[in-house]
Structure formats: structure tokens, C-alpha cells
Amino acid sequence: MVTDKIAKLINEQIxxxxxxxxxxxxxxAWFSSKDLDGIANYFRVQSKEELMHADKMFDYLNDVGGEIVIGEIPKPPHxxxxxxxxxxxxxxHEKIVTKSIFNIVKNANDESDFATTSFLQWFINEQVEEEASASQYVTKIKMVSDNPSALYLFDQELAQRVFDPAAEN
Ligand SMILES: [Fe+2]
Incomplete structure (x- = not known):
């Protein structure tokens, strides 16, 4: 159902x-090393969500009969x-991911691949939320980073975040 070109783009997105x-x-890991375990938890949950996104694309590619080719994951900055x-x-990074998803949508549109554009709609909505919350946290961390007690509360706030696999469906 998907062309090789779309399959390649989805494989790259995985x-x-x-x-x-x-x-x-x-x-x-960086936040853990600074004993900011709440913020560390936030990024840990974020990491798990990304793996769910990869799984979601894996399943889709399988469903539409695209060939899955697992690529090499580059080493992230430390x-x-x-x-x-x-x-x-x-x-x-979220902005880069958004652009990358838009690019697949654009290609799928060009090919009248309505299944892929429909599938990617979830990711488009997800990216709107991701960018909005990432941008909010940039503002917040700038407000609190020089103030230990505010930073402590911010860390406590982010400790509350739990991974919810159901939200990724
Ligand atoms: Fe993602």
C-alpha cells in the first residue's frame, strides 16, 4: 500500500x-547527576514516549506492507x-521532528497516499503539544534556574509526571 519512498521516510522517522x-x-542522566531527580524523571518519561512513537510507526509500516529496515541510531550529546x-x-529538537513529520506528510500528499496522511495526523497533533510544552518549560526553567527554592519546586512539579502508554494510542 505504501511506495518505497514513503516506506523509506517512515523507516528514517522510526x-x-x-x-x-x-x-x-x-x-x-545529566539531571540525575545534578540530583534534580524530578526533572530527570520528566526526560525519562519523554524518552519512553519517543520509543512508543517509533513503535507506532513500526506497526503502521507493518500494517501497510512496507519493508521495515531498522537503522543505526546516532550517539546523542552527553x-x-x-x-x-x-x-x-x-x-x-521537537521543532526538527515536526519538520521531519511534515516532510513525510508532504510526500504522502504528493502521492495521494491518504492512509499515511491520516496516520500521521496523530503525530502532527502530538507535535503541536510537544512544542507548546517544551516552549513553556524553556520559559519556566529560565524563571527558576537562578533561584534554588524555585528550582526545588520546579523539580518537584516534574517529578509528578508519569508515563501513560494509553495516551500514546
Ligand atoms: Fe516523537
């Missing part, structure tokens, strides 16, 4: 989602300048 998972895991730096990079 790797990108897995890379995002690794990237967020690396960010999580060094970060600051908490602000990480939140800014997370936002930047």
Missing part, C-alpha cells in the same frame, strides 16, 4: 524517534552547559 529517546535519556541549555535543545 530511527529519528529512537534517536530522540536516546537524546532525552542523555538529558535525563555534555550540556546548563539546565536552560537542555530545555532549549529539547525544544529545538
Amino acid at each position: 530511527t529519528k524517534e529512537q534517536y530522540a529517546a536516546q537524546y532525552y535519556l542523555s538529558m535525563s 555534555e550540556f552547559e546548563s539546565a536552560i541549555d537542555i530545555f532549549e535543545k529539547a525544544l529545538e
Whole structure:
């Protein structure tokens, strides 16, 4: 049902989602090393969500008879300048992912591949939410990063986030 071109783009997107998972895991590790376990938890959950996104694409490609080719996941950065730096990079990364998904939608549109455009609608909505929350957290971390007690509360807030596989369906 999908052309080789669309299958290739989705295969690449699977790797990108897995890379995002690794990237967020690396960010999580940075916060853990600073004893900011709540923020570390936030990125850990974020990482798990990315793996679900990859799974979702894997299943779709399977359903439409596309050939699945698992790619190589690049090593994510390990060094970060600051908490602000990480939140800014997370936002930047979400924007890259959005562009990449838009590109698949554009190609699917060109081919009148309505199944793929319909499937990707969920991801488009997801990216709107991801960018909005990433942008909000950039603002928040800038407000609190120089104030230990505010940072403590922010860390407590992010400790509340739990991974909900049902939300990824
Ligand atoms: Fe994702």
C-alpha cells in the first residue's frame, strides 16, 4: 500500500524517534547527576514516549506492507552547559521532528497516499503539544534556574509526571 519512498521516510522517522529517546535519556542522566531527580524523571518519561512513537510507526509500516529496515541510531550529546541549555535543545529538537513529520506528510500528499496522511495526523497533533510544552518549560526553567527554592519546586512539579502508554494510542 505504501511506495518505497514513503516506506523509506517512515523507516528514517522510526530511527529519528529512537534517536530522540536516546537524546532525552542523555538529558535525563545529566539531571540525575545534578540530583534534580524530578526533572530527570520528566526526560525519562519523554524518552519512553519517543520509543512508543517509533513503535507506532513500526506497526503502521507493518500494517501497510512496507519493508521495515531498522537503522543505526546516532550517539546523542552527553555534555550540556546548563539546565536552560537542555530545555532549549529539547525544544529545538521537537521543532526538527515536526519538520521531519511534515516532510513525510508532504510526500504522502504528493502521492495521494491518504492512509499515511491520516496516520500521521496523530503525530502532527502530538507535535503541536510537544512544542507548546517544551516552549513553556524553556520559559519556566529560565524563571527558576537562578533561584534554588524555585528550582526545588520546579523539580518537584516534574517529578509528578508519569508515563501513560494509553495516551500514546
Ligand atoms: Fe516523537
